[in-house]
Amino acid sequence: MNKLFTIGEMAKLFGINAKTLRYYDEIGLIRPEHTDPKTGYRYYSTGQFERLNTIKYLRALDMPLTKIMRFFDNKDIGQMMEILKEQQQEVLVKHRELERIEYKISERLSQLHDALYTIYNQVEEVALPDRKLAMLRTEIPATDDLEYSIRQLERQTQLEAAMFLGKVGVSISMRHVMSHKFDEFCSIFVVLEPxxxxxxxxxxxxxxxxxxxxxxxxxTQSSVYYEKLLSEVKVRGYELAGNSIEITLVDAGMTNDTTRFVTELQLPVTVGQEYDLRN
Structure with a gap:
């Protein structure tokens, strides 16, 4: 007769939690070979080592228990190759997703560092690249509370939550900016990234x-800064070329200290006769 081992001994030998072994027993993945009719104690044999070792190996590959059970229902090399190929594809998908998440984290860190170590209240002229936005066109009062509008945007676009952090912006129409009317947004958007x-x-x-x-x-504090931008537009001989873009780089989602909130205003401009009316 093969030597028998208690659940505790088996758990210690294989580095597996005893609760896990009991769960495997419950779902029929690996059941004890012998149960003492008097004490109810359950025992495993050396003949089950190979099965448990295979389970442990496949779980180390993040193989779902359902696939492991499917393998043991039809145990052969073909079945093993099939579930390994399936798992390989799932791992590749997870790998691409983790790379995407890592990129987002890096971008957010870079944006936060840039926002915190910037020169404030200074007009700069920059060349910005083409951008794609998921946008909700709607009239929004220029208040601190944009949460309802953000939820509307999220529902309309069905974008995941991770795409919103640090990338939500609002626009004031070019007509209103030119009229020095800064109390109403014409749209709310999220910047789409690769x-x-x-x-x-x-x-x-x-x-x-x-x-x-x-x-x-x-x-809500943007008016004075829009005026400063418009003055600079005039001084430099430029004309507005589109709606404003207004993005809060640091807000209540990141800190309770309102003195550390950072907002960026962007006005598209053109020179003299190059002016091309948009929106």
């Missing part, structure tokens, strides 16, 4: 010349 999964209609924002300014504060 790797973002989005099947809806994206709005293309052409790249080009922008005057930008960053300040410590929220959207």
């Amino acid at each position: 790797g973002d999964v989005y099947d809806g209609e994206a709005v293309d924002i052409p790249g080009g010349r922008y005057l930008t300014l960053r300040y410590c504060g929220t959207h």
